[in-house]
Amino acid sequence: MSIALNLGAGAPSEAESRNRSIKALVLDGERHLSFLDIDEPGPPAADEVQVVVKAVALNHIDVWGWRGMAFARRTLPIVVGAEAAGVVVACGSDVVGITAGDVVSLYGARTCGNCKACLAGRDNFCERMDNIYGFHIDGFLRERLNIPSRLAVKAPSGMDATCAALAPITFGTVEHMLFDNARLQAGETIVVHAGGSGIGSAAIQLAKAAGATVITTVGNDEKAQKALTLGADHAINYSTERFEGRVRKLTDRKGVDVVFEHVGPQTWQGSLLSMARGGRLVTCGSTTGIAAQTNLNLIYQMQLRIIGSFGCRIENMRTSLDKLSRGDARPVIDAKIGVERFSEALARLESRNVFGKIVVTL
Ligand SMILES: [Zn+2]
Structure with missing residues (x-):
């Protein structure tokens, strides 16, 4: 578990992207994590943004997943990481309000966007709430990913990714x-x-x-x-x-x-x-x-x-980011760690020997 993630600053050129793989941290058995080479995502679809992941915060849902909760309903290996922020490097043709270079917080579930709950802005009541990143579907602890732009919330200018990473679940x-x-x-x-x-x-x-x-x-x-x-x-x-x-x-x-x-x-x-x-x-x-x-x-x-109560509405992320930005609250960081210490950090979270958040920075 000593492979460092090598993160480029921008989107790769066409030549670079051919056959290129990226690193991801995957859960492949009970309490067992490994690095895996996965295919780099192609250009984002019209409604997607491509995000280089910069910070992933740990939560108890990561501990539940790591202990084997709901293994029967999941296919392993699965990329871990349920709460994250990153920097946008490419936008699909239909994306408005987000541009390359923006720091974005990533909503923790790939909700459908079309059901009654999603249309009412209540994504945590989506009919597809079995799509939690890092728990049911591949999560955020990978170098980059494409994500529907509706699930990417732009952070206020000047906010760093570690702070923005705490909007989706923590705040x-x-x-x-x-x-x-x-x-x-x-x-x-x-x-x-x-x-x-x-x-x-x-x-x-x-x-x-x-x-x-x-x-x-x-x-x-x-x-x-x-x-x-x-x-x-x-x-x-x-x-x-x-x-x-x-x-x-x-x-x-x-x-x-x-x-x-x-x-x-x-x-x-x-x-x-x-x-x-x-x-x-x-x-x-x-x-x-x-x-x-x-x-x-x-x-x-x-x-x-x-x-x-489970999860939040996307609007709750926006409000959280605003409150963090204006100083109503501040991130309480127990430790910033490298990805190679993820297992150790999960064990510490399980033992509750923490004060605030453990955040993996990439
Ligand atoms: Zn829905």
Whole structure:
């Protein structure tokens, strides 16, 4: 795993492109990655752009894929990488609004663009949501690819690819959870679980920028300090303290308006006990397992709402890029690594020994 990706600056000449192959990082078995030579893409189709990939951010969906989740529904090897940004090097004849040289964020699923959901701008409800890059279909960890231009969102001028790479999942997912789904308002109080995770660190910042009071949970005191630096009003070390008890005290026993869940069984019951009457719990993941007990009395007596959230709308990426550009939030980078360290980084993400995002730069 020591082959460096050799990335040219522009599109190759016709002579160069004949028989040229490019490097890709592929998953070819459970917890096993290899470099593979794949065919370089031809010129983009009329509605496509060709993108040289510059940054790929790691997410738990990469860990799920690497552990073998849904292998039965996938054909291996599959190119990994679910969240990315790059530089446009060529545009098809019908593409408007994007030109060569632009930094673009790449939406994480090849949605159809034609179904009722896609036409309404709700791509994460597309009938073809079995087309997630790097999970169901070849992902972004390759030198270059062609992608429908509707899935490439232009970054504000001056933004680098590492920052732009965090719009599709890290910030987009959180934007969708907090504002489309949980309808978080200024003046409300929210619990953000795992404030040291990629989405947790994004949620602290976006909730704070929206005028909410933010209580976050973290696994150790060092992460608590960092979470406070990001803007959290309170940070609770859940390994030494029952967070729901502390949340009750911090809210005069009333509970919080919104809980941002993605941890699962380890926090689920405490999350429900942390909520105010009419509170909204929004969840996008379950990193500690999939089965948890739910006190049903609590759901109806407290009139709680539990909302599942997956991915985001393309518009959430645009909003995220704008917020990052104007400084409402900033990327929290745990490490920038070379592609040869991808496996090691997945193991670290699995162990949750991170603060913020691990990003592969190319
Ligand atoms: Zn669709």
